[in-house]
Amino acid sequence: MAERLLPIFPLPGVVHFPGTELPLHIFEPRYRELVAELLERPPAERLIGMMLLDADPETGAPTLLEPGCAGRLIGHEPLADGRFDIVLRGEFRFRLGRELPGRSFRRALVDPLEERVPLVEQERAERLEREILELVAAVGRQSARALPVDPAALAGGDGRGLAALVNRLAAGLDLPALRKQSLLAEAPLERAEQIAGILRSRLKLVTSLGPFRHLAAAAPLN
Numbered sequence: 001m002a003e004r005l006l007p008i009f010p011l012p013g014v015v016h017f018p019g020t021e022l023p024l025h026i027f028e029p030r031y032r033e034l035v036a037e038l039l040e041r042p043p044a045e046r047l048i049g050m051m052l053l054d055a056d057p058e059t060g061a062p063t064l065l066e067p068g069c070a071g072r073l074i075g076h077e078p079l080a081d082g083r084f085d086i087v088l089r090g091e092f093r094f095r096l097g098r099e100l101p102g103r104s105f106r107r108a109l110v111d112p113l114e115e116r117v118p119l120v121e122q123e124r125a126e127r128l129e130r131e132i133l134e135l136v137a138a139v140g141r142q143s144a145r146a147l148p149v150d151p152a153a154l155a156g157g158d159g160r161g162l163a164a165l166v167n168r169l170a171a172g173l174d175l176p177a178l179r180k181q182s183l184l185a186e187a188p189l190e191r192a193e194q195i196a197g198i199l200r201s202r203l204k205l206v207t208s209l210g211p212f213r214h215l216a217a218a219a220p221l222n
Helices: 029-038 119-142 151-156 161-172 177-185 188-218
Strands: 004-011 021-026 047-055 062-078 084-100 106-113
Touching: 004 029, 004 062, 004 084, 021 029, 029 047, 029 062, 029 084, 047 084, 047 177, 062 106, 062 177, 119 161, 119 188, 161 177, 161 188, 177 188
Parallel strands: 004 047
Antiparallel strands: 004 106, 021 084, 047 062, 062 084, 084 106
């Protein structure tokens, strides 16, 4: 994929994944300006580069963590005082290139990253997809609270296979932002392996707690 020029929207605590939807409330003047400008473009050109903002571990200075995710503006609601509620749909991951000055919001040339699973790895991808769906179902049966993602919706699929499934889980699981960022940095198959590992750990935990939940449910009220 060719280099792209994107407006950059850094946010603490927010990691966007390709193929997932991200609702945002836009209130800062510079980002109101950004959204207003995007709405003047054709829908295919309404892209925002979302990046996780964190503190440098050595200096404490704000820093952008890579990769980012380009999100397409697919929904917007203007509010009376100039703010916006918007929805982005993740398009592709990217590495940050040269930043360009001259605007109230940050802009940069970015290098898109490949998200496809290589053909030679299709068998591994299919195995992982089956395993992840089985783990989702098993965790959901044990404890819905351990899996804040709708298993029925995931099992239904949307026709795009492993990458879509894994990204929806990575976005929906209650993981720290830095953990999600580390998942975003992985290639699709490695990301899938990490998600499978997370689900195995949750299944082990909720299975071990099962007898205690039954005891708690049977205990008399004081």
